[in-house]
Amino acid sequence: MSAQKLTLPSPAKLNLMLHILGRREDGYHELQTLFQFLDYGDELTFAVREDGVIQLHTEFDGVPHDSNLIVRAAKKLQAQSGCPLGIDIWIDKILPMGGGIGGGSSNAATTLLGLNHLWQLGWDHDRLAALGLTLGADVPVFVRGHAAFAEGVGEKLTPVEPEEPWYVVLVPQVSVSTAEIFSDPLLTRNSSPIKVRPVPKGNSRNDCLPVVARRYPEVRNALNLLGKFTEAKLTGTGSCVFGGFPSKAEADKVSALLTETLTGFVAKGSNVSMLHRKLQSLL
Numbered sequence: 001m002s003a004q005k006l007t008l009p010s011p012a013k014l015n016l017m018l019h020i021l022g023r024r025e026d027g028y029h030e031l032q033t034l035f036q037f038l039d040y041g042d043e044l045t046f047a048v049r050e051d052g053v054i055q056l057h058t059e060f061d062g063v064p065h066d067s068n069l070i071v072r073a074a075k076k077l078q079a080q081s082g083c084p085l086g087i088d089i090w091i092d093k094i095l096p097m098g099g100g101i102g103g104g105s106s107n108a109a110t111t112l113l114g115l116n117h118l119w120q121l122g123w124d125h126d127r128l129a130a131l132g133l134t135l136g137a138d139v140p141v142f143v144r145g146h147a148a149f150a151e152g153v154g155e156k157l158t159p160v161e162p163e164e165p166w167y168v169v170l171v172p173q174v175s176v177s178t179a180e181i182f183s184d185p186l187l188t189r190n191s192s193p194i195k196v197r198p199v200p201k202g203n204s205r206n207d208c209l210p211v212v213a214r215r216y217p218e219v220r221n222a223l224n225l226l227g228k229f230t231e232a233k234l235t236g237t238g239s240c241v242f243g244g245f246p247s248k249a250e251a252d253k254v255s256a257l258l259t260e261t262l263t264g265f266v267a268k269g270s271n272v273s274m275l276h277r278k279l280q281s282l283l
């Protein structure tokens with residue numbers, strides 16, 4: 001008899017603002033950023049194996065099997081929990097890679113939460129988030145599943161409740177290297193820390209934007225075009241650009257105009273990750 005399959009969502013995130021406060025001794029940058037999820041993302045399907053093997057069945061262009069964050073997350077959880085079970089995994093990948101919408105980190109978090117459920121490990125979110133942080137700075141927020149103000153390299157999280165507009169997200173056809181942006185001499189690294197909560201209005205800038213727009217004409221173009229309709233912002237280190245609208249109808253109208261020449265999609269902002277809504281419904 002074949003194992004029962006479980007399908008879970010793996011949502012995208014946006015950085016609604018991103019300030020860089022300084023550089024740490026280890027070369028990483030201290031940030032303040034606001035994460036919100038999108039009701040839009042990949043889908044991962046899992047089936048438990050009795051033989052302990054971890055197998056991702058979907059191939060990724062340019063990402064070898066054992067480097068995939070899904071496989072790395074599964075192997076770490078298996079090693080640290082001592083679980084003898086294995087897993088078959090398939091993914092329906094719709095999120096662009098290297099777009100600043102966190103697809104890889106989200107896939108890792110969905111894997112951690114999915115396997116915690118299927119392998120019946122009983123780990124709490126603190127423990128899963130700590131493991132997730134060793135895979136990437138954005139993994140903990142996906143594990144916790146609530147919109148958050150993040151500090152440090154993104155691991156100190158305070159839940160927040162920003163508005164949940166409809167977004168038009170444009171996907172310039174370039175992959176931006178996060179390392180390249182953080183090593184650019186022109187990057188602003190000395191923003192003053194925001195000490196008041198919630199983040200006061202007027203702090204919605206992304207310090208990476210000037211450097212990314214300067215290096216990538218495709219991103220500049222997307223910012224200019226979306227900027228004709230609403231405030232156009234960069235998420236993470238890009239390449240994706242987004243803007244909020246009060247209704248789906250308005251977002252759809254702008255998207256229809258812009259996607260004649262650019263790639264993009266419309267999605268609702270969400271303060272509770274659709275992964276957590278699905279997991280809740282299983283309990």
Ligand SMILES: C[C@@](CO)(OP(=O)(O)O)[C@H](O)COP(=O)(O)OP(=O)(O)OC[C@H]1O[C@@H](n2ccc(N)nc2=O)[C@H](O)[C@@H]1O
Pocket residue numbers: 015027028029030031033099100101102135136137138152153154178179180182235236237238
């Ligand atoms: C800045 C954010 C905001 O969400 O960008 P996006 O990746 O989403 O675009 C993330 O925190 C990115 O975190 P993460 O995804 O873990 O970064 P990585 O790709 O591992 O980082 C690649 C390189 O960028 C630099 N880096 C990254 C994050 C950080 N806070 N300071 C840094 O200096 C480091 O040199 C690191 O080796």
Ligand SMILES: Nc1ncnc2c1ncn2[C@@H]1O[C@H](COP(=O)(O)OP(=O)(O)O)[C@@H](O)[C@H]1O
Pocket residue numbers: 062063067068069070096097098099100101102103104105106107108236238
């Ligand atoms: N499951 C995965 N999904 C996406 N990218 C992955 C995955 N596993 C490893 N990667 C690598 O991580 C890089 C960053 O991916 P991603 O998280 O999608 O972008 P970003 O951090 O810009 O939002 C990719 O370019 C890819 O090389």
